[in-house]
Amino acid sequence: MEMRVDMPRAETGRSGYLPKERLAVWLLFLMNGFMVGNWAPKIPEFAERLDLSKGELGLMILVFGIGSLVMMPVAGMQIARLGGARVSKITAVLLLPSILALTFTQNVPAAAVALFLFGGFVGGMDVAMNANAVAVERKMRRAIMSSCHAFWSLGGLIGAGIGGYLIEHLGTTVHAAVATVMAVVMLAIAWPMVHADRPVHHADTPTRFRLPLQPLPWLVGLMALFSMVPEGAVLDWSALYLMQDLGATTSIAGLGFAAFSLTMAVMRFAGDLVRDRLGAVLTLRLCTVTAIIGMLAASFAPDPLMVIVGFALCGIGISNMVPIAFSIAGNLPGMAPGVGLSIATTLGYSGILFAPSTIGFIAEHTGFSAVFATLPLLLAVVLALSGLARYADAGAHEEAVTQDA
Known part of the structure; x- marks a missing residue:
């Protein structure tokens, strides 16, 4: 069946x-x-x-x-x-x-x-x-x-x-x-x-914007942050890792991020179909596990080819983690979508903006292989919180849709 x-x-x-x-x-x-x-x-x-x-x-x-x-x-x-x-x-x-x-x-x-x-x-x-x-x-x-x-x-x-x-x-x-x-x-x-969505006001929520005190939106923001830090690491440091740690040429070094970008783009176009068939929770878990495997493969790879394959797997995994996190943030119960999304986007993009400099400082003392090997710990946190992806599924909001209609 x-x-x-x-x-x-x-x-x-x-x-x-x-x-x-x-x-x-x-x-x-x-x-x-x-x-x-x-x-x-x-x-x-x-x-x-x-x-x-x-x-x-x-x-x-x-x-x-x-x-x-x-x-x-x-x-x-x-x-x-x-x-x-x-x-x-x-x-x-x-x-x-x-x-x-x-x-x-x-x-x-x-x-x-x-x-x-x-x-x-x-x-x-x-x-x-x-x-x-x-x-x-x-x-x-x-x-x-x-x-x-x-x-x-x-x-x-x-x-x-x-x-x-x-x-x-x-x-x-x-x-x-x-x-x-x-x-x-x-x-x-x-x-x-453009779909004329209306402001969402809840009876028990003040209409004036303020940062929420409940932990749920901040946990989703943490998911977005820990999903985007590895993306920023591959973007900024994959080529240098391939050249300095594994002796790759300049042309080969560029293939790490190219492979990551290619698989990410392909999977983002396919991600909606996958999520509709499997649900957001299972999709997020499969993506996160794939990203962890890819990052570990890249960090412990003995040659540049295996690093490139590992980054390609990372692209497959990370591709739909951030979109699902944003869908969760926009569908949190009792909260206007803009509030949850502003937290998720601010925390998430801060990872891409500020984490690379931290990674560079750490790599100067430990090497890039050690840095990439620790990034799966962040992805493991996302995996642990993946149950929150139930809020992303449209079916969970049938009542909300009916009330808004």
Whole structure:
């Protein structure tokens, strides 16, 4: 007998049920990733124009991260008041001129302000579009979060690829103009289709935003943090690990993160189908165990090939851990989605922003192999908390959906 997860499906007999809302949230993720992707190839020209040293450039990039972390809770507060759709649109509009601003700033103070706002609007929109994705998941009663994050990665890839080509061949001004126009088109297509989710107010919860005292949202934030620290470690240190610890060439060293990124992207597009069939709890557990095996394989591998295989397994595992954590955060009982999501995104992205420097300091004394070998301990915490993924399943919110209708 076939085992099925008890998750009601959304009137599958009616073709085209909510395709526009799903397409709209995909486009929001695509646009956000596209804007971030366009920043990456600008960094060398940005540093040269402002005559920044490597240390000064590092501080400027840190300003971007601080802007994101500051604006994420603010976005959560506004989502609790206005809903994810309205905040997504507002932050998206504010984000549009960012590449232009970063292109035409001519002094460090103005560039720092531009970077802070760029990071802030990217982070604020991130929280809001995740909240809107949760609302669409509730409406459809099926998972879409993994594919949303896949479209963010696709947007980053498109932005970086087009941006690098335009900067090299047509200059920074043309690049900024083209990137802005493309982002405007994405937002314009999505705008009328965005699912108009409403603020969620509970009778026993004050409407004014404040950080919750109950441990549940903080545990989910811890899950997001411990899922994203290993991702940041592979992003920043995999190539150096392959070169310094295993003697790989430069071309081979780049394959570690490439393999990780490839399997992550593929599995994020497939993740919604897997989660609908298996349920969020089992999917999260399988992903976490796969990530642990991959990270251990990479840390104890005797040659570069096995390290690359290990990182590919890590990509398969980590791919759907963060999307599921965000779905949990947006569906916590008795809590507005923006509140839970602001905690999860702030803690999660702080792992990618600040953990790599800590890892570098530790690796200087222990080697990268030892660092990668300890990262599964963080993943084991996620595995221990995986039962919380029951909140991510749309079927658990049938009553909430009925009340909102």
